[in-house]
Amino acid sequence: MAAQLAFFILLTAGSVVFAWQVQRLRRGLAMGRPSERNDQPLRRWKTMARVALGQGKMGSRPVAALLHVVVYVGFVLINIEVLEILVDGAIGSHRFFAPYLGGAYVGIIGFFELLGVAVIIACLAFLFRRHVMRIPRFRHADMKGWPSKDADIILYIEIMLMSALLLMNTAEAAMDAEAPVVVGHWLAPLLSGMDENSLHWIERIAWWFHFAGILAFLNYLPRSKHFHIILAFPNTWYSKLSARGRIPAMPSVTGEIKSMMDPSYVPDETAVPDRFGAKDVSDLSFANLLNAFTCTECGRCTSACPASITGKSLSPRQIMMATRDRVEESLDKGESAKDNHLLDNFISRESLWACTSCNACVEVCPLNIDPLDIILQMRQYLTMEESAAPAPLNSMMSNIENNGAPWAYPQADRAAWINE
Amino acid sequence: MTDTLHVPILADMLAEGKKPDVLFWVGCAGSFDDRAKKVTKAFVKLLNEAGISFAILGSEEGCTGDPARRSGNEFLFQMQAMQNIEVLNGYDVQRIVTTCPHCFNTLKNEYPELGGKYEVFHHSQFLRELLKAGKLTIQGGAFKGKRIVFHDPCYLGRINQTYEAPRDLLKALDAELHEMGRCKKNGLCCGAGGAQMFKEPEKGDKDINVERVEEALATKPDIIATGCPFCKTMISDGVSHSGKDVPVLDIAEAIVQAGDLS
Known part of the structure; x- marks a missing residue:
């Protein structure tokens, strides 16, 4: 008894x-933005069955x-x-x-x-x-x-x-x-x-x-x-299903540009976010944060990352670990940690700018975790909110604005090669 | 074959009441970068040789916005995208071929949600279709028995799962196709993607293109082939850095040189 x-x-x-x-x-x-990944349930169940239950990506x-x-x-x-x-x-x-x-x-x-x-x-x-x-x-x-x-x-x-x-x-x-x-x-x-x-x-x-x-x-x-033994299942369900090379368009920006091109167009003001891109975990999506808690730190991403391989400070695994650490900090310390952010306190700018967006980390992750998505959202914050892109990238972007090419050649000369 | 390239401008062609089968999106590198311009010309030679009805936008083409978007500048990306889409839709363009995997990815995967829906090909896919249809003959000639190693551009390979089209073309050259350990979906980036092309690398142990070229040279190639203007630049620079003298060619250039079409 x-x-x-x-x-x-x-x-x-x-x-x-x-x-x-x-x-x-x-x-x-x-803490993250609600996920929009609720479409195509059949494909999501299949992905979960193949990648999580069937360990379809482990075999490499x-x-x-x-x-x-x-x-x-x-x-x-x-x-x-x-x-x-x-x-x-x-x-x-x-x-x-x-x-x-x-x-x-x-x-x-x-x-x-x-x-x-x-x-x-x-x-x-x-x-x-x-x-x-x-x-x-x-x-x-x-x-x-x-x-x-x-x-x-x-x-x-x-x-x-x-x-x-x-x-x-x-x-x-x-x-x-x-x-x-x-x-x-x-x-x-x-x-x-x-x-x-x-x-x-x-x-x-x-x-x-x-x-x-x-x-x-x-x-x-x-x-x-x-x-990961539990989160692998919901995490793979929330996998990115759209084309791998697609960065989703920000609707607020689309509205803004449409109204510039067509003065009669009235953009939806409610679509404007508090902040462009991600400075902290609250700017990331639910799926990003789920990724971070699912990561089992195996490091396949880091061993495939060209920046990590060549000794840069970027490690895709560190991006995921840092994201989780920042969420944990917010949970445990609350108000006393409110002046910290994912950017700078947990992830360095240098790491973010070292990424080549090659998708190797995304490809090798056995659980469909996407460090690149976080990196790109943080770059959006740096560029659109702080204008803090590296100087050569700013020159490249002003060239695109001025003459429609990343280099300073006049747009009128785009077909000049024909006669060279 | 004549030396003069036949390159119609879309606006002129439409003014004459003619409509091309496909638009050739030249891209910024293809228009302005010396090494990439050679690829542009080689591809045009092949289009001319195959008698393809095509046109370019010329001065109406602008950067797709890829490097801006990957630098985090969503605003500039969408500006470029909307302007290009306005032009393309205005001309009722349906099919696009491009020699740049970055343009290819953006046109194919990122323009549709902004209203630009086209059938988009990388030139390796397009040329392979011509080869299959018998419109293009590829001669081994100069490259017979030569060792060629192919470097997969990330935006063509891993990101858009196109591995075989460029390889099928290279095999048609009667060359010996060799692979690096890291190839196809495991291919190592040349170091230029994500707007790295336009900036200096962060500090580290070595440059990414040097790492990649060491791997390529270990296969003892006579030629390193690729299918991207940025890869071509990075790999060429890496080969120079190594002190070796191995030509780095786009697939289109390889086909033109092999068949002595120039």
Whole structure:
């Protein structure tokens, strides 16, 4: 009875805190402009199914894709066992489904155990890639401090959760040669020589560690890059579906220009925004902010970015991390951080001007995150609100205004090449 | 073939009561930049050779606004776009071909929502159609057995998913087509996109075009081919920087040179 009470207290506490975390996240995402990406629902579901569920963009890096799919499948399937953990915890039973499923139960548990072993191996391989192979995208300047630690914590937690599951089954197998487990029996000799009482305690502690660990991990997720396991789905649903090379037209500007070209045209004054482009996260769209919270900081974007490759300060991953950090700051500090902005406090002007708009970051992102969209909106702010484009770009633009070309040649000479 | 280029101006042609099949959008680089002008002329030679009825806007053409928009100047972009659309719609233009992937992208993807809806081709797509239709013959000639590596312009390749048209043309030259590791959707930018063409790069370890040219030269090419005036400039400068002497040619130039059409 005491165990059941403890179970319910833990479960309730874990759920309440998680619900509060989700609310906080919703407030963060609501800081952005409402998304216009609600069209073409069928295409959006398909994109979600292909990119998030089917991991359709992971394959370009096969080793990472294989390791990732092991952890992904492991996570999804092993969590089916949580159902039994919940039932056992609630009614005080032990392996509630075993009598109903019989031999199939042993098969299922054995499969979960093997997956658990595979997940541990994959997580160790991920740690190996980060700390021994030192793959450059994990060592880039923007990964210093918390981002690297976050990645390690996630891997450690996953290894511990899986180990607890295996230890639980091993202890049970050591006590009972008929226990409905598979890998547990293989590992049982490791615990030989321990008395029944100790094995019982190990089994119980491992069960509670696994259960409490799941709740703790659930609440770690929203503070971590690892929340992609959930946000990947809405994020891919809100993917940009229009032509990749299209920057959407600002309606207020269109109205202004139409009224210049046709004096009888009356522009819609309500369409004029408070600010052109983006200086802070509140100027960005909901989809931009969702992108930022979905980013799992894998750095494929940065490893494909021509500016990052050649040592410029721009890193597309840093654009996403900075956007999220600024939202988090606004959520946590509120008024006291109101004088900060995404621009300058989190993203440097130098980084913004280093972008070639080549779309490599957009192409490689396994979750259809779009750092370029944020960069371009921030350039719009710099140019249209502050006239702060680099001087050569200002010359280029005044040439276009004066003579319709980025260089200072008269428009009348545009066909002069014919006779040269 | 004669040396004189036949380049009708759209306004003149319409005044004579004739209507071209396609408008050739020359672009600013194609009109004013020395290296790009060679591409413009090469493409016109091919159009003349194939007997295509085309025209250019001449002094009525203006920058599409691409570099302004990507510098964040939405106002200037839309000014240019609306003026161009007024001209194009005024002449009832339906089909446009251009040698510049930046013009191509803007005309194709960004003008429609401002009222400019056209069928837009990059010249590699247009020439491939001519080749397929038998209106254009490509001769191996000078390039037979030569090693050619193709650099994908971002605004043609990754951004508009056009990878095979330029390659099909190069293959028709009987040349050996080689690929860099980073090609097609993973192609590395030359460093000029997003209005970088018009400014100095930010400080870093090296220039992007140098990085790209090192990769291209590692394939030991006799020729580096591309399909964008900005790429051509950046890659040519990168080759000069490397001290090597490898010609950098647009696809249209390669076809003209191979067939000795000049």
